Amino acid sequence: MPEPLLELRGLRKRFGGLTVTDDVSLTVLPGEIHAVIGPNGAGKTTLIHQISGTLRPDEGEVVFAGQRVTDWSFPRRARAGLARSFQITCIVPGFTALENVALAVQARSGSSFRFFRPAHLEARLNEAARAALEGVGLGHRAGVVAGSMSHGEKRQLELAVALAMEPRLLLLDEPLAGAGPEETERLVALLRSLRQRYGILLVEHDMGAVFALADRVSVLVYGRVVITGTVEEIRSHPEVRSAYLGEDEMA
Amino acid sequence: MSLNLLLVQLLNGAQLGILLFLVAAGLTLVFGVMDFINLAHGVQYMLGAYVAATLGTLLGSFWLGLLLALPVSLLIGLLLEWVVFRHLYRRDHLAQVLATFGVILTVEDAVRAIWGSSPLAVPQPEGFAGGIEIMPGLTYPSFRLAIIAAGLLVALGLWLLVDRTRAGMLVRAGATNAPMVSALGVDIHKLFTLVFGIGAMLAGFAGALAGPVFAVAPGMGDGVLILAFVVIVIGGIGSIRGAFVAAILVGLIDTLGRAMLPDLLRLVMDASSARQTGAALASMLVYIVMAAILFLSPAGLFPVRRG
């Protein structure tokens, strides 16, 4: 078994008396899509927060690419190659699509304490940004102000931003939320094309997409990992079937 | 410094703290509930002092002036809310800062135009002319003691109002989550107006009380406003309890610092530089304390949880 890209060791997080993350341990291997599913309120987003560094766990460790990053800030983890998307679209609305992505390129190519040269004229940044936009099928929308894009386009843009960071691990928090059927299809195809290149931790409600994409699935209930297994194992697990997955979703 | 002198300074500090609390209470509630930053709150304090002094002179009684200043302050507050402030609730803080700054400029010049630029004579409160011997050999002006007592009573009343009544519950809820309160079917605008009126009246009350002690002059609201800001930042914005604790703290620190720092510094430097450095340091002291507190706890001592 290869060295895991991401390893969570006994993460625990309490809000007041409520334990939202309860002794969670799991791994994401390089090139693997590991999906985390669970009912609403299971603590999926809280888990993502702790991995990305926007929340600090009360106990436990986050190990990324062999390094203990539990005490690292969110931006520092991002620089180390941990890219996250948000459940609620998170872009710079006043920037063009290209500039949104160029910002991410800029973050990994040299110092940003450069004060005089216009950033929008830096060919190196723009080329890489354009390539990332094309990678998600937004090449033709590069000059559009991000705030005026459609919801689906914004989600694609977020992915382009994440890819432009040249991350090692993608943390995707419900990337399909709010997308229509056509957009979903396009995004699923996109995600499939990304596997192998990145490790992906995917939190998603759309079971169809999860079963189509994931190598392994963990089921989170009340902050605990109930079971981790392959798609087949999860599908056939009787408790998961009855407790969480509706029969119709099995079809 | 003798024990007597220290006691006097402690009382002075408590008195300043109480006045600051009366101003800060309105400020912190208005900010907490409406997310509205009102620089013109100091104007209410100033107008309270002017109205009380003028009516007091006219009617020949400080207490009548004080009593009448309350409804007048309320009316002025509601009028300003109606004419200017309510158009700013949905705007960003920058717009709020500037427009309320404009209100300060306008009202202060209006005060100059009406009452002149020099300090106003204030009738002395009848029945509180002398002092009370609080310890053998130590008399303290009885009116200043009355200020402390009145302020404590108002603080208690405010606490009961906010903590024990339905309106108070809504105010607290509003400070935490305004959309939720409005979703409950409460007319949030009425609540805003109520909070605003009470805040304006409290500041006017503080001004009226301060009249016989401090100078009643056009710029009197500015200094108090900025100290009140320090108070609510230290206390945690939106928290009445925080405002009370922080107000007393700021009052004591400011007063004791001014009284004691020059003497303390004389231990390490010569008299004239000790006096000068002491005075400078004393006037900076509350800001230094604020910076230190914020450095340790950016949301203040009693942070109000927003959800």
Add this chain to the structure above:
Amino acid sequence: MTGRARLLLPVLVLAGLAAAPFLGFDTGFAYTLMARAMILGMAALSLSLLVGGAGLVSLGQAAMLGIGAYAVAALDHAGVTNALVVFPAAALLAGLFALVTGAVSLRTSGVHFIMITLAFGQMAFFTASSLSALGGDDGYTLYGRTEWMGTRLLEDRAAFHFILLALLAGTWLLLSALIDSRFGRVLRASRENALRAQAVGFSPFPYRLVAYTVAGAISGLAGALLANATEFVSPATLAWGRSGELLFMVILGGVGQLYGAILGALAIVLLEEWLSHLLNYWRLAFGPLLILSVLFLRNGLAGITAPPRRRRAPPKAAAPKAATLEARADA
């Protein structure tokens, strides 16, 4: 970014200032007024970098101005009047003050930031008032203007005018470049969506601190020039009303455009002058004008003359308030 047309207005204004002495505006009165507008314009430009560029609403910028002015006074008192010492010292001192106070203030955001910058401004104000060697509350009159290479160049009205104009234009160009640079891009991104900037690996703090320090240094330089223009320094230079006035210049000019600060400064200096000649209590008119312009002139003067570059996001979300996740839900 697009359109040379956008640059037309500021270039016209600067050209107008350059031509003014040749068009009959060469009286002492006109020079004084223009000097005041250009100096406050520099300070307003630096504040515009903070407000418009970084989304930092500082209500303490007058402190930096005052520190620059007091640096001139203190050096004058010590017999140092060499421009090569005085002006760098003023900028450095104000920048240092900004660096230290910024390091504390920038830990907070939104309304806390406004109040803390105000508080630090007051701290500087009271310090200035207690400097009895420099006149305390009464202020300090300079023996003479700062010297350039042993000459009294700055006392020549026309020379001083063009030096100020060059510095104003230079500040504008410098800050424009700053806003467009990589550094400025991080600042702008952090203003609009700090979470997004963090998500790609930028922590906004050091960028904001540098911007705050640069703005402080520029305001300090402006303060040193102000001391030279009036040959007098007093705590009034640091009064918090001055900070409010600078903010008003930025807003009146238009936050979205850096040069708006120049327009705003010019407009307000002229308006104040005009009103104070017209009325005894001129703020009775100035105050309501301020309120009305905030309520109705949302894009500032620059917004009247040039179409807005792009539709602004909803005011609360675009505002420098600590934006919550909810505010960002543009879905």
